[in-house]
Amino acid sequence: MKTRIAILGYGNLGRGAEAAIARCDDLELVGVFTRRDPASLTLHTPGVPVYPVEQAEQMTDQIDVLLLCGGSATDLPVQTPKYAAAFHVVDSFDTHAKIPAHFAATDAAAKAGGKVALISCGWDPGLFSLARLYANAVLPDGKDETFWGRGVSQGHSDAIRRIAGVLDARQYTVPIDAAVERVRAGEQPVLTARDKHLRECYVVAAPDADKARIEREIKTMPYYFDEYDTTVTFITAEEMARDHSGMPHGGSVLRSGKTGWDDHTETIEFSLKLESNPEFTGSVLAACARAVHRMAREGMTGCKTLFDVPPAWLSPRSGEDLRSHLL
């Protein structure tokens, strides 16, 4: 019996999840729900129907797990509690500061509905969170650092696009190698935002725009750019399409800590290098769908995170197989 999965929201992440499900023999995509006109969507997987989102709640008996592939800003805070009342759900909610509130709202809804909701699944939060947790558990006397990139930050790209005279923009977050090396060496340095990351901006300006003003507005933008060394490069729309259409990302979680009576230094590092951020995140969601189905079969209810999931439940392989080949 395959786990029957539906996707709600067919943007980059939804398409990444679709492709990930296709690579898993034990998972089956049974439908996509959209707020757009279903006839306007063409899925990559043959034979999978597209439904209007309003139809979801009439199809609870045909779906084991619903993957919520909307955005964290406005979609998921509403969608996850709403759908967790009727489905086992997985989301990739990634606004770190709002996770406690999102957890509470989702937990209440999932418990009321007798369902399991696994939130904040992806790589950060997600696999990076797991790396931080394991490293903290093993090295209680230590210090973490997380570096992101080189990769496209959607939030920073959007912030630039809102500036008058900007037609398109792409922002790369770039970790500063010297800082990574100091952390990797176990130095536990005190690092500012500026010490850790550069921000590289590629901007297509309107023909009559004041480029000096745009550059100044970017570099002085509070929170997004003012605390960082930022470069701004104006390019053509053709260059943007040719050189910046990918969605690479990645980064590293490092923790160094002390052991023994003589304070030996131990360093743990977890790194990702991703050619496609949404396809990789979709792959994490697919594995999480498998785990949620298992949690539901074990009788669990309420809101969970990857911190609560026995790692084996993310895998289609048997315990015996895992012990023989991966332990």
Place this chain on the structure above:
Amino acid sequence: MKTRIAILGYGNLGRGAEAAIARCDDLELVGVFTRRDPASLTLHTPGVPVYPVEQAEQMTDQIDVLLLCGGSATDLPVQTPKYAAAFHVVDSFDTHAKIPAHFAATDAAAKAGGKVALISCGWDPGLFSLARLYANAVLPDGKDETFWGRGVSQGHSDAIRRIAGVLDARQYTVPIDAAVERVRAGEQPVLTARDKHLRECYVVAAPDADKARIEREIKTMPYYFDEYDTTVTFITAEEMARDHSGMPHGGSVLRSGKTGWDDHTETIEFSLKLESNPEFTGSVLAACARAVHRMAREGMTGCKTLFDVPPAWLSPRSGEDLRSHLL
């Protein structure tokens, strides 16, 4: 209420675990069991008693978790099933090929005694196994490689010491950078043992020993050395004590895999750089003791591995705290 832990076996690993427990506010070392004369041992922790190993089974009500810190070759295959019948136990059994048999024997004993046994805890098997499992679950279409070192291999050092004319020896396993870089780049190369690791040997020879013969015997030793490029350097006992008394180790688990319909390459890497292998392994055992106590309180019995442990149970921190600060 602290988790009351006893250590059985006071070698390098037992001492590493003792130091790790001292760094955890929620864990308490209540005793050490030894096969040696208890009067011959001086613990680092003040006030902790040392008992003859025969006394362990009369003290089950004073101990929440027993850490088995013996060796994998002859100690643990006997000790883990034996003590799992009477205690919740943790071991670091690391003979990969024999894990299924060790699991079966321990599982039967632990289930009969209503206890939990968490086996093969350390970094490989252990944290490296977790890295392999998560990476395989997320990237089913991919390839793993594990590199070890630069670090001291006890087994290879012992093998050299058994050669006639050798007074002392230390063998470092050294990953070959070019191979690591190819895997890190997502190439998925086919690599032989020789492509992946060098073996660096430091040998103290008896004054009258034939060094050419010793070097030849090392380099041609089946399985241990013949499949590798091996260097042999003869040094004095003083140099051995001065330059090679540490126990550093480490390594990397890498998996690259494909996502999406256009086969984008995603690479996951988990690395350790350890100044003290036994202290780090002891730190993993301490975190595992916490998890085993939790598993026992949840009513679980039988043999488990880290694959079965919800990550949060390795941490002393509450779910709320973990979600707020590490997710």
